[in-house]
Amino acid sequence: MTNEKLLSDFKDVLKKEGLKVTPQRIAVLEEIIKDKGHRESEDIYMAIKSRKTHVSRATVYRTLDILVQNGFARKLNLGDGRARYETKIDSPHHDHIICNECGKIIEFVNDEIEKMQEEIAKQHHFKLQQHIHQLFGLCKECQ
Amino acid sequence: MTNEKLLSDFKDVLKKEGLKVTPQRIAVLEEIIKDKGHRESEDIYMAIKSRKTHVSRATVYRTLDILVQNGFARKLNLGDGRARYETKIDSPHHDHIICNECGKIIEFVNDEIEKMQEEIAKQHHFKLQQHIHQLFGLCKECQ
DNA sequence: TTATAAATGAGAATGATACTCAATTATAAA
DNA sequence: TTTATAATTGAGTATCATTCTCATTTATAA
Structure with a gap:
């Protein structure tokens, strides 16, 4: 799936759920797409912050929840007390x-x-x- | 394994490691033996407290660590943020x-x-x- | 019995994540 | 385009399980 398609899908989902399209939400989605690794919320927060978009930890967590809830991302529990997130797009179960x-x-x-x-x-x-x-x-x- | 044997094994381990045999430690072992279920630290703490032995949460955690370290118990992570403990004695892997x-x-x-x-x-x-x-x-x- | 190192417990600290609420912002309607 | 308004944001606080601290207590070897 192209990133454009993904982004537009995400916007559609937000609209469908009565949620707003905000720069913070887009930024979290972009981070999840960019690095398909198994990323901690803190990584994503720092990555967005070190770029351009103003964001808070709370918003990162909230957006990750939205992404997980709507099939854009998976949340992993590796047993060390920190959740990991990975893209679910074009990524079969493993x-x-x-x-x-x-x-x-x-x-x-x-x-x-x-x-x-x-x-x-x-x-x-x-x-x-x-x-x-x-x-x-x-x-x-x-x- | 009989509970007497278990208790004596535990005492041996404590001695071997230069640790003391305390009523609190014995009580935690007894709880782990008594109910083979998948128990939370808090359950064990409450169970000991509601009986006879004075104990603190810290000591329960510390003793559970000793039990896990020495093969008397297993620590389970069920992904809900609370560890579970189960006896490992006469209990094959599962x-x-x-x-x-x-x-x-x-x-x-x-x-x-x-x-x-x-x-x-x-x-x-x-x-x-x-x-x-x-x-x-x-x-x-x-x- | 005593000396002493280890254990205990009360409460503070930690760390990831969730919540609160006043200020800000996206968006639908005019 | 402007406005009205409900949703979102973020700073900081709260939460919750677990760990740490350290003064007091206790098990144990001699």
Whole structure:
């Protein structure tokens, strides 16, 4: 998806929800698009601030919520108390391997595991809604 | 393992580490044994307090750390900002399914997934150390 | 029994995130 | 284009789980 399309989609969503299109909201979206990495709210806040747009931490959090709520971004919980955000646009589902030493994050997909999760949920009469699957260890460089 | 054996093992560990055997520490161990559920620090604190032993939140946290460090307990991160603790004694590795509605937690084990995780780690040249695998959805009663 | 290092607990500190509310701003209507 | 107004913003405060501090208490080795 082109960035123009994305931006216009975002504006449409905002309008549809009766929300206003503000420079701060656009800036957060742009940051999420620009660096597809697994970014902390603070990073995004600093990045926007160090550019041009005046923004507050509160607004960054609020906008990230909007993005997550509307399928533009995913929120990750890596267990260290700081949420990470990554674009969800053109980015199929995946899970993560995290290096315990340097913090490097690699994405992985495994369809068999996905299927098994469904089966496990079924066995326990659960209707599966989401899952968290994270592998932690030492990356090649840190071993 | 009998509770007597467990208690004596715990005392041995404390001694080996140059730590003292205190009523507070014993009480936390007893709570972890008593209710094998997935308990919050606050629950354990309240349970000990409502009995007989004088204890503080700080000491509960400190003791839970000791228990985790020495293989008596596991610390779980369910993504809601409160850690859960469960006994690790006579309790083989497992992962969890959590109901998004009522919070019910069910344990599951799947050897194939365990194996695949190893493979995935290998593919990415990681030395696997731990993992988090949690399924979230609606339990039978909450659907 | 004593000496002493470790443990405890009350309360303060921390850190990420959420909330409050007065001032600002986007936007629909005139 | 101007205006009216409801939504948004941001500075600072609040929250909440957890950790830290440090003076007091306690377990334990001698």
